[in-house]
Amino acid sequence: MSRSYKFWDQEKLYFVSFATVNWNDVFTRPLYKDIVVASLNYCSEKKGLEVYAWCIMTNHVHLIIGSHSEPLEAIMRDLKKHTSKTILKAITENPQESRRDWILWHFARAGRNNQNNKDYQFWQQNNQPILLDSNFLIExxxxxxxxxxxxxxxxxxxxxxxxxxxxxxxxxKGPVKIILLE
Known part of the structure; x- marks a missing residue:
C-alpha cells in the first residue's frame, strides 16, 4: 500500500472511498446496502467508529470518519471483511438475484488472483483515505x-x-448514526 493511502493521524478526520472489485454494481438492491448500513452502525457502537458522513453508491462507498479508540485501519479492515462475507452470502442465498452467477464469477476470479483471499474478493484492496486537515477540505x-x-x-x-x-x-434522521459536522 502506498504511503498516501494510510491513516497517519488517528486523531483526524478522513475521507475514505472503497469500491467493489471491477466496480461491479452490487448495491442496486436495498438488501446489500442495508448490510453496509448495519455494519457502520455496529462499528460505531462497538468499535468506536465516528461516522460524520456517508454515502453508498451502486459500486462504492464514501465515508467521512474518525476514531478516538480503535485504529481506523483496523476498523476498516473488520468492516470490509464482515460486509464482504455477509453480502456474498446474501447474493448466494437471494432467490431474486438474477445476476448471481455473473457477480460471483467476477468475485471468484478476483479472489483467485489475490493470494490474500481464499475464494472470493468482494472489495478492492485499498481504502484511499484522504486526511481532512482543513475546513475547506471537509466542506x-x-x-x-x-x-x-x-x-x-x-x-x-x-x-x-x-x-x-x-x-x-x-x-x-437517516439510518446510520452520525456526528454532524459544524
Missing part, C-alpha cells in the same frame, strides 16, 4: 459525497437519497 468532501447520487442521476436532491447522510444534514 469539499462533504459536498462531493452528498452530491454523488445527484450527479449519478439517482435523485434530484441529495436529501432524497436514503443511503446517505444528506438526510441528517437536512434535519431528518
Amino acid at each position: 469539499q468532501k462533504l459536498h462531493y459525497l452528498h452530491q454523488n447520487p445527484v450527479e449519478a442521476g439517482i435523485v434530484s436532491e441529495p436529501e432524497h437519497y436514503n443511503y446517505s447522510s444528506a438526510q441528517d444534514y437536512a434535519d431528518s
